[in-house]
Amino acid sequence: MQLLWQILINGVLLGGLYALMALGLVLVWGVLNIVNLAHGALIMLGAYACYYLFTGFGWDPFAALPLAMILLFCLGYLIQRYVLNLVIRAPMFNTLLITFGLEVVITYLAQVTFSADFRTVNPSYAGANFVWLGATVPLVPLLAFGVALGLTLALWLFLDHTRIGRAIRATAQNLTAARLYGVNPRQLYALTFGIGAALAGAAGTLYGVVSQINPYIGSGLTAKSFAIAIIGGLEKSIYVLVGGLFLGIVEALTALYIGPTYTDVVSFGILVLVLIVRPTGLLGRTA
Amino acid sequence: MKSLSFLCAMVALLLPVPVFAAPIEFGASVQLTGQFANTGRYYGDAYRFAVDKINAAGGVKVGKNREKLSLKILDNQSDVNLSVRQYVQLVSQDKVNFLLGPFASDFALADSAISEKYSVPMIQGGGASDQIFSRGYKYIFGTLPPASDYFQSTLDLMGQLKPAPKTIALLYADDAFDVSVADGTRKAIGKASLKIAVDQRYSSKASDFNSILSLIKSQDVDAILVAGHETEILNFIRQAKTLNVNPKLYSFTVGVPSADFRAALGQDANYAFGMTSWVPSPAFKDDYFGNAEQFATEYQKRFGYEPDYHAASAVADVEAFVKAIESANTLDPAKVRDAIAKVDFDSLYGRIRFNAAGQISLPQTVVQIQKGKLAPIYGPKGLIEKPLYPMPAWGKR
Numbered sequence: 292m293q294l295l296w297q298i299l300i301n302g303v304l305l306g307g308l309y310a311l312m313a314l315g316l317v318l319v320w321g322v323l324n325i326v327n328l329a330h331g332a333l334i335m336l337g338a339y340a341c342y343y344l345f346t347g348f349g350w351d352p353f354a355a356l357p358l359a360m361i362l363l364f365c366l367g368y369l370i371q372r373y374v375l376n377l378v379i380r381a382p383m384f385n386t387l388l389i390t391f392g393l394e395v396v397i398t399y400l401a402q403v404t405f406s407a408d409f410r411t412v413n414p415s416y417a418g419a420n421f422v423w424l425g426a427t428v429p430l431v432p433l434l435a436f437g438v439a440l441g442l443t444l445a446l447w448l449f450l451d452h453t454r455i456g457r458a459i460r461a462t463a464q465n466l467t468a469a470r471l472y473g474v475n476p477r478q479l480y481a482l483t484f485g486i487g488a489a490l491a492g493a494a495g496t497l498y499g500v501v502s503q504i505n506p507y508i509g510s511g512l513t514a515k516s517f518a519i520a521i522i523g524g525l526e527k528s529i530y531v532l533v534g535g536l537f538l539g540i541v542e543a544l545t546a547l548y549i550g551p552t553y554t555d556v557v558s559f560g561i562l563v564l565v566l567i568v569r570p571t572g573l574l575g576r577t578a
Numbered sequence: 579m580k581s582l583s584f585l586c587a588m589v590a591l592l593l594p595v596p597v598f599a600a601p602i603e604f605g606a607s608v609q610l611t612g613q614f615a616n617t618g619r620y621y622g623d624a625y626r627f628a629v630d631k632i633n634a635a636g637g638v639k640v641g642k643n644r645e646k647l648s649l650k651i652l653d654n655q656s657d658v659n660l661s662v663r664q665y666v667q668l669v670s671q672d673k674v675n676f677l678l679g680p681f682a683s684d685f686a687l688a689d690s691a692i693s694e695k696y697s698v699p700m701i702q703g704g705g706a707s708d709q710i711f712s713r714g715y716k717y718i719f720g721t722l723p724p725a726s727d728y729f730q731s732t733l734d735l736m737g738q739l740k741p742a743p744k745t746i747a748l749l750y751a752d753d754a755f756d757v758s759v760a761d762g763t764r765k766a767i768g769k770a771s772l773k774i775a776v777d778q779r780y781s782s783k784a785s786d787f788n789s790i791l792s793l794i795k796s797q798d799v800d801a802i803l804v805a806g807h808e809t810e811i812l813n814f815i816r817q818a819k820t821l822n823v824n825p826k827l828y829s830f831t832v833g834v835p836s837a838d839f840r841a842a843l844g845q846d847a848n849y850a851f852g853m854t855s856w857v858p859s860p861a862f863k864d865d866y867f868g869n870a871e872q873f874a875t876e877y878q879k880r881f882g883y884e885p886d887y888h889a890a891s892a893v894a895d896v897e898a899f900v901k902a903i904e905s906a907n908t909l910d911p912a913k914v915r916d917a918i919a920k921v922d923f924d925s926l927y928g929r930i931r932f933n934a935a936g937q938i939s940l941p942q943t944v945v946q947i948q949k950g951k952l953a954p955i956y957g958p959k960g961l962i963e964k965p966l967y968p969m970p971a972w973g974k975r
């Protein structure tokens with residue numbers, strides 16, 4: 292029983308980070324209808340940004356987080372403005388290929404620039420933990436969980452309650468009508484992609500603190516984010532949280548009761564099941 | 579028109595003088611990019627280094643002539659299928675004389691099928707899995723000791739520790755090398771009459787070990803033995819810290835001897851045990867590099883990072899070819915293959931002598947990270963330095 296309680300806590304904390312990883316992907320997918328295969332690579336860049344701010348300038352990772360987000364926002368904005376906007380009207384397959392290409396380019400540039408050495412962001416409190424109701428709760432994953440929760444809520448508020456947010460949602464729902472109301476879609480798309488990249492930057496910062504960084508972590512993270520997006524559904528950013536938590540808990544339980552070899556089998560098996568049974572996600576409205 | 583011909587003449591002058599291919603060419607496909615690039619680089623760099631050294635010493639004696647070596651290295655991008663295609667290309671199009679191996683057992687396992695099919699000898703220093711050598715292949719040789727023995731010296735050491743560890747958690751990734759390690763270790767644990775409390779296989783590339791660690795913690799295990807890849811082991815140690823898992827000892831098949839692994843973990847790397855088939859000691863004499871210590875210094879200077887046993891093993895591969903070619907006195911692949919089977923010499927990596935299956939036998943020295951430095955703990959002759967045991971709890975470091 293004690294063990295199960297511990298596993299559930301592990302799963303919830305992991306799920307929070309998962310949700311943050313997928314948040315940017317879901318936003319871009321929902322608004323631009325682009326499945327950004329370079330999303331994981333952007334997370335990787337965020338992790339390196341945090342690493343260099345931490346080791347080079349002694350910044351605390353949580354202080355480095357906003358700057359990493361700003362840097363990634365700029366990068367994302369430029370990518371959308373000068374690369375993806377050129378093909379935004381192309382069929383989904385083309386944009387998939389382009390983001391796949393971007394992923395490869397970013398990964399290889401990262402290896403050339405940062406080398407293939409493994410890095411970790413290891414502040415003195417990285418291993419801190421406390422005991423709560425008999426379970427060990429690690430501090431950093433808990434903080435990361437808090438940040439993930441905060442950013443998800445912030446994104447939800449931004450999309451629902453600000454003028455730009457509403458414009459973004461309007462563009463996603465009906466482009467022609469949004470244009471008639473004076474929305475400039477190119478500008479808005481770049482902004483959205485920038486926000487998506489900034490969220491990837493935040494996820495990367497936290498990922499570097501709890502895990503390890505190398506130029507090749509991206510593709511695995513994209514796959515995981517993709518699964519979470521499908522499970523949670525694209526309708527509302529808040530649903531991502533549900534998808535992330537669900538996957539985190541399922542993986543933790545699978546590793547314990549079925550065996551750690553099978554975590555990917557189970558998580559992608561669920562992905563397939565969800566696609567068949569509830570294609571709009573667990574919480575999405577059924578068509 | 580005049581200016582055009584002038585231009586052509588200039589271009590012709592600028593073109594390098596055609597270099598005639600050296601008569602003895604080695605081919606290798608290694609992981610220069612991709613997820614295994616971090617270890618793959620040892621092979622690319624060490625092969626190059628050994629070939630340069632041997633050429634500087636005058637090359638290889640075949641008949642009355644001394645022939646220079648040349649080396650063709652292709653980047654397999656850490657993709658097994660690509661590496662197989664590249665070895666086919668090296669043998670069938672580039673017509674290299676001999677093959678040097680890639681890093682990692684999965685790769686060596688697949689690539690050795692090519693050397694066998696084309697009857698071109700391959701000596702590889704990157705694959706230790708017993709599976710590579712259990713198929714009756716005649717053209718594959720390996721300079722890493724068998725995977726099944728990796729934890730043997732660690733278990734021997736554990737027999738001498740006080741209080742002796744009694745229960746063990748065995749974790750391993752699901753690739754050829756780590757499965758072989760686990761099979762051998764399980765048998766050795768049985769012989770040492772220790773108890774396996776947790777025996778778990780996980781998928782390679784796993785990054786989350788929280789569930790296994792929680793299980794281990796709930797079982798109060800004395801020793802954890804992990805056979806996996808560096809990335810997984812980094813995550814494992816970090817998560818062990820965050821979940822406050824405190825075994826008396828933990829040991830890992832890879833990572834511990836590598837400098838960048840220790841750098842990535844910093845203080846948290848301390849107390850981790852590991853093993854290495856090579857230590858850069860002046861006791862290992864070598865015809866081309868002087869000794870292992872000089873090799874390590876020169877290597878660090880030339881490539882900017884510290885060599886570990888992967889690099890030494892790779893150098894031994896090239897040297898084994900040189901010895902075999904000289905003793906066969908021909909470049910005929912079948913004859914060189916027979917000569918490789920008979921080589922017996924001392925190198926900076928240790929004594930090179932292949933068994934009937936084609937694999938080398940070297941003792942694994944147990945090492946431990948103590949205050950950020952790698953300390954040799956236990957070798958074939960017994961204790962070398964005092965192990966720090968049991969490890970202090972995370973909160974008391």
